[in-house]
Amino acid sequence: MSGPRTASPTVPGAARNAAGDAHEPVVVTGIGLLAPNGVGLEPYWAALLAGRSGIRTLDRFDVSRYDVRLAGQIDAFDPAQHLPSRLLPQTDVSTRLALVAADWALRDAGIEPGDLVDYATGVVTANAAGGFEFTHREFQKLWSRGPSSVSVYESFAWFYAVNTGQISIRHQFRGPSSAFVAEQAGGLDALGHARRTVRQGTPAVVAGGVDSALDPWGWVSQIASGRLSRATDPERAYLPFDVAAGGYVPGEGGALLLLEAASAARARGVRRLYGEIAGYAATFDPPPGSPRPPGLRRAIELALRDAGTEPGEIDVVFADAAGVQPLDRAEAEAIGSVFGPGAVPVTTPKPLTGRLYSGGGPVDVATALLAIRDGVLPPTAGSADIPADYRIDLVRGEPRPASVTTALVLARGRWGFNAAVVVRGVGRQNPSPGPHEPHPS
Structure with a gap:
């Protein structure tokens, strides 16, 4: 679940603001977050402070024959309640999470449809697994029913850069955009590159990372790393820095943040600044x-x-x-x-x-x-x-x-x-x- 450091080039034709300042603060004005222990930023934070876990036995398929059975699984989330029905057949689980996280980040920042348009806004996302569940399902169709049964959306739904593309299309953002593939480090790379993009003159960038690979194919791929915990007690399965540490528990979810130049945020009268990517x-x-x-x-x-x-x-x-x-x-x-x-x-x-x-x-x-x-x-x-x-x-x-x-x-x-x-x-x-x-x- 790794690959090249960058996976897609800057969108051609993106106009850059000549007033870009390499030293201007880049601030976070909106956050959209979906995690196994909390869907939404504040529910996640409340769960974290209360010690509520989202780790349990994976139930999306039969894991009884595997020696790794625990996962951080998002349950309290129905994409049909948040996304247009036309998007559901063409998107993987991770893309649906990314689209909703982007929507929530923009709304959290007080952005209304049309406020950020065209070349003034970019999208930078990270993804480590691609559309594993979507691809696994379509491959099963290919093997069992033949190529005519495979969805035409397989041509892009599997790709590491699809979250950047789908968010850009949904919101008509045509500013400089990229995708990063660096496993766990990729999400921070996306934020770092988004900060650079803002400082080069793009007023706002949606940035972050989301992953999900909790289908049979994705599960076996993760087990093959040799780093997953084989513990069966969710409270003792993932123990970083402990003498009993025996691997990690994989999960799904992530966060997308709206990064803006501080001057641009002030100009539109932003109501809240979470902080600066310093x-x-x-x-x-x-x-x-x-x-x-x-x-x-x-x-x-x-x-x-x-x-x-x-x-x-x-x-x-x-x-x-x-x-x-x-x-x-x-x-x-x-x-x-x-x-x-x-x-x-x-x-x-x-x-x-x-x-x-x-x-x-x-x-x-x-x-x-x-x-x-x-x-x-x-x-x-x-x-x-x-x-x-x-x-x-x-x-x-x-x-x-x-x-x-x-x-x-x-x-x-x-x-x-x-x-x-x-x-x-x-x-x-x-x-x-x-x-x-x-x-x-």
């Missing part, structure tokens, strides 16, 4: 057997430098948190080498959602922005026994009240991708949920 960097690990160190520490340092931020100014790190002991140890070492042993709180929401691949980084960025907004750090569920030599201050047990102004979000993708994003608050904001989101039960 820094971004990406690095690659050296090949196996190389004497060179992994690239995560370098990504952290470059992102901090890009943000003009010193290590002591970071209030919390949202870790990649693979739940695989060698990877956890390497991440703990990278964090400690930059910030010092136990010098910064570290947390991750993933034990309650599963690892969402390209959707994981944007969900973590949204979580970091909410932590800044509400002054609280969500705990890392489940993990309790942290090796002393990791030397990290892992937030455990209950949410931790904290004054948070700046956060660092990390992600690593299979085959050596590393990405880091620094988010910074821009003042206290109204925490009330937008009208598009269901309230927590």
